[in-house]
Amino acid sequence: MIMGLILLDFWPITTIVSKKPAFGTQPYFGLISTVIVLSVAGVVWETGVNLSGMDTVDYLVRIPVSFVFGTFILLTLFQTAPFQKLAQPAKGCALIFGSALLALLTYELYRFASINAFAHIQAGPPAYDLDLWIATAMLSITFPLIVAYAEGFAFWPLKNDDRH
Structure with missing residues (x-):
């Protein structure tokens, strides 16, 4: 999921930062990135392992x-x-x-x-x-x-x- 965020050039975080520049600083940028990565990874894991039975x-x-x-x-x-x-x-x-x-x-x-x-x-x-x-x-x-x-x-x- 981190690689996906890199491929997106950290979009949608960059959109958030453009509206709220304070979120572009640490620790906010890192926390937002972490929440997005863990959320998407959780959905992909749940779908791949638990729902499909892989x-x-x-x-x-x-x-x-x-x-x-x-x-x-x-x-x-x-x-x-x-x-x-x-x-x-x-x-x-x-x-x-x-x-x-x-x-x-x-x-x-x-x-x-x-x-x-x-x-x-x-x-x-x-x-x-x-x-x-x-x-x-x-x-x-x-x-x-x-x-x-x-x-x-x-x-x-x-x-x-x-x-x-």
């Missing part, structure tokens, strides 16, 4: 962990393109949707790879082997690929300048 570990890997990686891909690799020119909150909503789509694709890619590379790997309790493999693979493979692309290719062809 397993807790499965939920954590599929939703928050995958969303963080979808966000990193959209923010770092794509530099928020093609949503850069949109105003908030439309830009943030488009980024959230794009991050969710990338999260789904990334999760399914790693799930496919793990099942094909390690046919014996099992999802769910008691060991959560597949779930843990996907979460750690996202960390150990995606981050280095992002760094290699950003530093080694200077975001080419998404960003083409003559620096490298």
Whole structure:
């Protein structure tokens, strides 16, 4: 939920601050942010785990962990393109949707790879082997690929300048 707030450039808090500038100072800004994050996270958790009956570990890997990686891909690799020119909150909503789509694709890619590379790997309790493999693979493979692309290719062809 924190990443969602970042994608929204802290909208609607910035709207509140524009009307009441005192709320832009600490501790008010932090408290408002915390209340919003905890409220939205509570609704998403309640929906994902309690109402739909998803397993807790499965939920954590599929939703928050995958969303963080979808966000990193959209923010770092794509530099928020093609949503850069949109105003908030439309830009943030488009980024959230794009991050969710990338999260789904990334999760399914790693799930496919793990099942094909390690046919014996099992999802769910008691060991959560597949779930843990996907979460750690996202960390150990995606981050280095992002760094290699950003530093080694200077975001080419998404960003083409003559620096490298």
